[in-house]
Amino acid sequence: MSDRLQELYLQLLSEIGEDPNREGLVKTPSRAATAMRF
Secondary structure, eight states, rough: HHHHHHHHHHHHHHHTTOOOOTTTTHHHHHHHHHHHHH
């Protein structure tokens, strides 16, 4: 499930026009997926 959440957050970042590969966002999908598990 965590991998799927990471994929969805990655897609969300792309859809809103952000570059998910930029330095400040690289770990965001993982962090967001971890936060949602609580």
